[in-house]
Amino acid sequence: MANGQWYPPEWPDRIRALADGSLTPVPPRRAATVMLLKDTGDGPVVHMLRRRASMAFAAGAYAYPGGGVDPRDDERHVGWAGPARAWWARRLGVGEAEAQAIVCAAVRETYEEAGVLLAGPAPDAVVGDTTGPDWEADRAALVARELSFAEFLDRRGLVLRSDLLGAWTRWITPEFESRRYDTWFFVAALPSGQRTRNASTEADRTVWIRPAEAAASYDAGELLMMPPTIATLRQLMPYGAAAEALAAAPGRDMTPVLATARLVGDEVVLSWPGHDEFTRHVPAHPRPQGDLAGPSPESGPSDRGPQPVPTRPADVLEGPSA
Numbered sequence: 001m002a003n004g005q006w007y008p009p010e011w012p013d014r015i016r017a018l019a020d021g022s023l024t025p026v027p028p029r030r031a032a033t034v035m036l037l038k039d040t041g042d043g044p045v046v047h048m049l050r051r052r053a054s055m056a057f058a059a060g061a062y063a064y065p066g067g068g069v070d071p072r073d074d075e076r077h078v079g080w081a082g083p084a085r086a087w088w089a090r091r092l093g094v095g096e097a098e099a100q101a102i103v104c105a106a107v108r109e110t111y112e113e114a115g116v117l118l119a120g121p122a123p124d125a126v127v128g129d130t131t132g133p134d135w136e137a138d139r140a141a142l143v144a145r146e147l148s149f150a151e152f153l154d155r156r157g158l159v160l161r162s163d164l165l166g167a168w169t170r171w172i173t174p175e176f177e178s179r180r181y182d183t184w185f186f187v188a189a190l191p192s193g194q195r196t197r198n199a200s201t202e203a204d205r206t207v208w209i210r211p212a213e214a215a216a217s218y219d220a221g222e223l224l225m226m227p228p229t230i231a232t233l234r235q236l237m238p239y240g241a242a243a244e245a246l247a248a249a250p251g252r253d254m255t256p257v258l259a260t261a262r263l264v265g266d267e268v269v270l271s272w273p274g275h276d277e278f279t280r281h282v283p284a285h286p287r288p289q290g291d292l293a294g295p296s297p298e299s300g301p302s303d304r305g306p307q308p309v310p311t312r313p314a315d316v317l318e319g320p321s322a
Contacts, residue, residue: 005218005227005278012282014176015261015268025175028182030098032106033066035168035232036116037242038190043210044242046233047114047196050205061224062207062214065113066106066183072148073101073108079153081123082163091167092184093254103162106186108149112142114206115197118165118188119158126161128193164188166249169235171228174259174270182256185232187249189242211236227278228257 017023036047048062074097083091088099111117111130120126130139138155141147153160166187173180190196196206211233217223218230225233239245259272261282270280 005225005230011176011270012268014178015270015282018176018261019263019268023176026178026180028172028180030069030102030105031067031181031183032069032102032109033064033183033185034106034110034165035064035185035187035236035245036110036114036190036196037187037236037245038208039242040210043240044236044245045208045210046214046236047190048207048209048214049113050207061226061229063226063229064185065110067109067112068181069101069105070108070145070148071101073104073150074098076150078104078150079119079159081120081159081161082165088162088167091250091254093170102184103165104149104160106165106184107160108142108152110188112139115139116190116194117158118161118191119153119156120161121157121159123159123161126164126191126194127158128191130194164191166246167254168249168252169228169232170254170256172256172258174261176261183228184254185228187236187242187245189246227259227272227275231257231275231278 014023018025037044038047046064048064050062051060078100080100085096085100088103089096092099092102094102107118115130117127117130138147138152142149142152147155152158168185168187170182170184172182196208214223215230215233215237218225218233236245239248257272257274259270259278261268261270263269266283268282270278270282272278
């Protein structure tokens with residue numbers, strides 16, 4: 001049965017163009033995304049969003065809260081708790097100013113898209129409630145980029161709790177994509193007293209789901225996901241509590257994962273290093289009858305593109321949740 005791997009129909013042509021030198025890769029934008037976890041009696045669940053069908057990138061795919069880095073967060077220090085910026089710079093493989101901006105993006109996007117804020121009035125505290133008209137006005141100003149995250153923290157008298165985040169992995173969008181991101185994935189636990197909500201204009205559904213169940217739904221072709229999403233879900237499956245995943249984060253390899261496309265005989269082979277399940281075999285020259293991404297013996301039926309996403313995935317906890 002086909003799985004739910006996101007595979008746009010324009011990829012084969014772009015892969016061939018990259019292979020023959022007629023496509024120039026666009027530089028990737030820095031981005032951050034957060035796997036927000038919550039403990040239940042049956043183990044941790046992760047917060048996911050389903051991207052609206054109208055989105056230009058990964059429409060209909062399930063993903064985590066996240067988005068691009070705001071360059072303004074490179075420019076000024078923010079109230080900061082947890083490991084120093086120098087530590088984060090080493091962990092993320094960037095300069096200190098870039099590290100601050102990436103961590104700020106992770107915290108800001110989680111607040112913008114899920115209403116959860118990993119910040120507090122003191123280095124050992126977290127805000128307990130981010131609802132109300134004044135909070136919503138600030139959140140809207142952040143979304144509109146009328147307010148930088150540093151300004152937001154200053155206005156609220158808050159410090160960013162970098163110690164509540166764990167850097168998990170880093171993926172870079174393939175070179176043949178027209179929209180490219182250099183994305184750092186983080187893990188975090190839902191702070192006590194806060195609740196998630198669908199605050200994103202880019203999502204039509206939010207869910208709390210156990211990683212193993214989300215992965216099973218992907219394998220059955222019921223949930224559509226991009227490779228880094230399903231890969232990180234599988235990586236979360238062994239952990240019995242959010243704290244276990246957070247404790248494991250500092251030891252994880254942050255070498256970027258970047259898909260490669262190479263010519264092998266009459267095929268272009270698309271692969272993600274260390275993730276063989278995503279390998280695709282694309283004809284080096286267009287096939288007749290428009291079958292651009294038909295399966296080869298080594299690949300599977302999922303090469304034919306994404307499968308329909310159901311109106312309700314099985315065993316998913318929906319709606320606001322503490």
